[in-house]
Amino acid sequence: MAPSAAMTELRIVPANEATWDDLAAIFGSRGEGSRCLCQRYRLAPGEAFGNFPVAERAARLREQTECENPTSDTTSGLVAYDGDEPVGWCAVAPRPHHDGLVRVYRVPWDGREEDRADAGIWAVTCVFARAGHRRMGISHALVRAAVDHARARGARALEGYPTRPAGAIEQDLHVGTIAAFAGAGFTQVAAPSKRRVVMRIDF
Numbered sequence: 001m002a003p004s005a006a007m008t009e010l011r012i013v014p015a016n017e018a019t020w021d022d023l024a025a026i027f028g029s030r031g032e033g034s035r036c037l038c039q040r041y042r043l044a045p046g047e048a049f050g051n052f053p054v055a056e057r058a059a060r061l062r063e064q065t066e067c068e069n070p071t072s073d074t075t076s077g078l079v080a081y082d083g084d085e086p087v088g089w090c091a092v093a094p095r096p097h098h099d100g101l102v103r104v105y106r107v108p109w110d111g112r113e114e115d116r117a118d119a120g121i122w123a124v125t126c127v128f129a130r131a132g133h134r135r136m137g138i139s140h141a142l143v144r145a146a147v148d149h150a151r152a153r154g155a156r157a158l159e160g161y162p163t164r165p166a167g168a169i170e171q172d173l174h175v176g177t178i179a180a181f182a183g184a185g186f187t188q189v190a191a192p193s194k195r196r197v198v199m200r201i202d203f
Contacts, residue, residue, distance in 0.1 A: 010082060010138065012145040015089075016066035016075040022086035023067055023079065024058075026130045032174065033128050037061045038077070038091050041125045043100035077126075078145055080138055087133040090142035091126035092149055094119040095159065101125060107161050110192035120156040127176035139176055144184045147201060157202045160186060163195050 015023065027033045037057040040049060042064070064076035076097070080088035095116070096102055101123065102116045108123070109116070124146050129138040143160065150158045162176045178188075178197060186199035 010080050010087075010141050012078050012080045012088075012142065014075045014149065015077045015079050016068075016072040017070045018065070018067050018079040018086065020062055020067050022081075023061065023065065023089070026079070026086050026089045026128065028131055031131065036174070038064075038089070038126050038128075041091075041098040041101040041105070043104070045099075045103065078142060078149060080129075080142055080145075082133065087130045088138040088142050089126065089128045090124060090139075090146050092122060092124045092146040092158070094155070095121045095123040098123055098125055107192050107196045108159065108198060110190065112190055112198070120154070122150040122153075122155040122158045124158065124160040124176065124181075126174045127180065128174055140180045140183050143176060143180045143186075147184050151203050155203060157200055158186075159198060159200045161196055161198055164197070 027037055035054060035057075037054065038061055039057045042060070043049060061076075066072040066075050076093045077089055077091045079086055080090075095108075096119050101108060108114070114121075124143060127139040127142050129136070147158060160176055160181045162178045162181050163173065165177060165179075175196070178199065181199040184201070186201045188197050189200045190198040192198065
C-alpha cells in the first residue's frame with residue numbers, strides 16, 4: 001500500500017489489538033527492523049543475537065505482543081495506525097522483561113544505583129516508523145502514548161535510552177531521539193556514552 005500523502009490523526013493501540021500482518025508490515029522485509037524484530041534487548045542468558053533465525057525472532061515477537069488477542073492484559077508494545085494503515089511500533093514494557101537490557105547493556109546502568117529487578121520501572125526500548133512514513137511525527141506520538149500506556153498499567157516510572165542525533169549509527173536509530181522523549185515530558189538523568197543518554201519520567 002502506498003504511503004499517505006499526509007497523515008490523518010494517528011490511532012495508537014496496544015499491540016495485542018493489532019494483527020500479525022500489521023506488525024509484519026511495519027517491520028518490513030529489509031533493513032535493521034526486519035532482522036531484529038525487537039529481540040535485541042530480550043536475549044536470554046547464553047543466547048547470541050546471530051544464533052537464532054529470523055523466523056524464531058518473529059515467533060517470539062508474536063508471542064510477546066499477544067497480537068490478535070484483544071482481551072489479553074499483557075503485551076510488549078504499541079502499534080500506530082494512519083487510518084487503517086499500520087505505520088509505527090513502540091516497545092514498552094516493564095524493564096525486567098528486557099532480559100538482555102538488564103544483563104548485557106551498560107547504557108541504563110552506568111553511574112546509577114538501580115534495582116534491575118524492579119518491575120515498577122518500565123522501559124521504551126524501540127520506537128520504529130515504517131519505511132515511507134518516517135519524519136512525520138510518528139515516533140513522537142508513540143513515545144507520548146507509551147507514557148499513558150505505562151502509567152495506566154501501574155508503572156511508577158518510565159525510561160528511554162535515546163541516541164544523540166549527531167553521529168548516530170543505524171543500529172542506534174531504533175531507540176528514538178532525545179527530542180521525542182523530551183516532548184513527552186522525560187528529563188535526562190544520565191549520559192553513559194557519547195551517543196546515548198538515559199531519560200526518565202516519574203509518575
